[in-house]
Amino acid sequence: xxxxxxxxxxxxxxxxxxxxxxxxxxxxxxxxxxxxxxxxxxxxxxxxxxxxxxxxxxxxxxxxxxxxxxxxxxxxxxxxxxxxxxxxxxxxxxxxxxxxxxxxxxxxxxxxxxxxxxxxxxxxxxxxxxxxxxxxxxxxxxxxxxxxxxxxxxxxxxxxxxxxxxxxxxxxxxxxxxxxxxxxxxxxxxxxxxxxxxxxxxxxxxxxxxxxxxxxxxxxxxxxxxxxxxxxx
Numbered sequence: 147x148x149x150x151x152x153x154x155x156x157x158x159x160x161x162x163x164x165x166x167x168x169x170x171x172x173x174x175x176x177x178x179x180x181x182x183x184x185x186x187x188x189x190x191x192x193x194x195x196x197x198x199x200x201x202x203x204x205x206x207x208x209x210x211x212x213x214x215x216x217x218x219x220x221x222x223x224x225x226x227x228x229x230x231x232x233x234x235x236x237x238x239x240x241x242x243x244x245x246x247x248x249x250x251x252x253x254x255x256x257x258x259x260x261x262x263x264x265x266x267x268x269x270x271x272x273x274x275x276x277x278x279x280x281x282x283x284x285x286x287x288x289x290x291x292x293x294x295x296x297x298x299x300x301x302x303x304x305x306x307x308x309x310x311x312x313x314x315x316x317x318x319x320x321x322x323x324x325x326x327x328x329x330x331x332x333x334x335x336x337x338x339x340x341x342x343x344x345x346x347x348x349x350x351x352x353x354x355x356x357x358x359x360x361x362x363x364x365x366x367x368x369x370x371x372x373x374x375x376x377x378x379x
Contacts, residue, residue: 174342176317176334179292179304188303189284189291191326200356201282203379207359210373211274217373218274227275229267236267243268278359278372280318281328281347294319345370353377 179185207220217230225240234255237247248255248263255263276283284291288309294302303320317334319342329348334341346364353359357377363370 172342173340174332176341177294177304177319179294181290181292185291185293185303188293188301188322188326189305192281192284192303192320192322192328195322195326196281196328196358197356198282201279201358201377204353204355204357204377205379206377207275207278208374208376209274209278209359211270211277211370213371214373216270216274218271220271220275227271229271231267231270234263234267236263238264238267238271240268240271277363277370278375280331281320284320288314351375355379 205221205223207222208218210217215231219228221227227238227240229236229238233251235249237249239246243264246264246267248260248267250263283289284303284305286307288307290306290308292304292306294304296302300322302322304317305320306317307314315336319332319334320328321330321332321344322328330344330346332342332344343365347360349360349362350358351361353376355377359372359375359377361372361375363372
């Protein structure tokens, strides 16, 4: 019995070590880029390709995340979002989160539980909305843009978020086609130990308001579905 457990332990240890080595091989260091007018011009080219004006004029966005576990209705004009997770609904005030209202099973939540639910809803909104509208955030306050020349000679846009959101310091390398339209990005994020993980941005929907929004993303074998995506006024 002891021998069998010892062999099993060796096998598991070998598998774990192999997984660590494989992930390390896939790890990419954060690329160096050149900040300045050329980087900003590439960012504007991407926004123009996405019809940024239509997105700016879109008032309401709807989507879901984690197979519908988190559901959202975002009023961009008022800076408010309805966040539904299970039995909890948070009417989130993005400009003043402390004034947000929390309902559980239709009843108001007060005290420490209310504060906790608001914080969790804000974290969920920051993460899940990024997967919906990240291309439109390249000129947000606290962003740094750099032009990166890839091995094949094409240009990519590196965007670093120095402040704001839930995890400031994360960087994303946007991969663009010749027209400036994004088809993927590579991530260097605090919550991901391996740098350079690629996610697709190629499953696009033209919403009722004319804005381009993604319906899903592929991360290797994983698919992130954004549910019934809507954009309207």
